[in-house]
Amino acid sequence: MNLKVLLLSIILSMGCNDSFVYKEKSIKQYSLNKEYIQKKIQNWSALIKQASIKYNIDEKLIKSIVYVESSGNQYAKSDSNAIGLMQIKPSAAGLDIYRLIGKKGQPSIRELYNPKININIGASYINLLKKKI
Numbered sequence: 001m002n003l004k005v006l007l008l009s010i011i012l013s014m015g016c017n018d019s020f021v022y023k024e025k026s027i028k029q030y031s032l033n034k035e036y037i038q039k040k041i042q043n044w045s046a047l048i049k050q051a052s053i054k055y056n057i058d059e060k061l062i063k064s065i066v067y068v069e070s071s072g073n074q075y076a077k078s079d080s081n082a083i084g085l086m087q088i089k090p091s092a093a094g095l096d097i098y099r100l101i102g103k104k105g106q107p108s109i110r111e112l113y114n115p116k117i118n119i120n121i122g123a124s125y126i127n128l129l130k131k132k133i
Contacts, residue, residue: 040072044085047116051123057130062086062123074115083112086122093125100128 052059069087070076094107
């Protein structure tokens with residue numbers, strides 16, 4: 001399997017995150033340094049490991065997507081409406097995974113801000129893409 005094709009498919013399906021919106025006391029935009037991002041991602045290590053095992057996806061790939069797409073910020077939202085850590089678009093990857101598991105509709109924005117749900121949908125979607133290649 002060509003990792004570059006897989007990564008490109010994921011980015012195109014989920015949407016690119018051009019700007020990050022950080023939810024704190026007020027909404028701010030700012031850049032983050034590498035060490036800060038790595039510490040943020042450590043908060044989600046257990047969830048990433050569980051999803052990695054469940055969907056047979058390399059942990060490093062999941063962490064890389066979280067790093068690039070949201071900088072480890074669970075409240076990241078792109079201009080294209082991609083949500084959360086793995087920048088899941090509710091009407092694209094979210095909808096596909098809901099159909100796959102037999103759920104109606106698509107995940108809500110609130111659900112996608114939940115790190116466990118976001119990482120599971122993202123890892124499940126990568127698994128789905130792997131099977132299509």
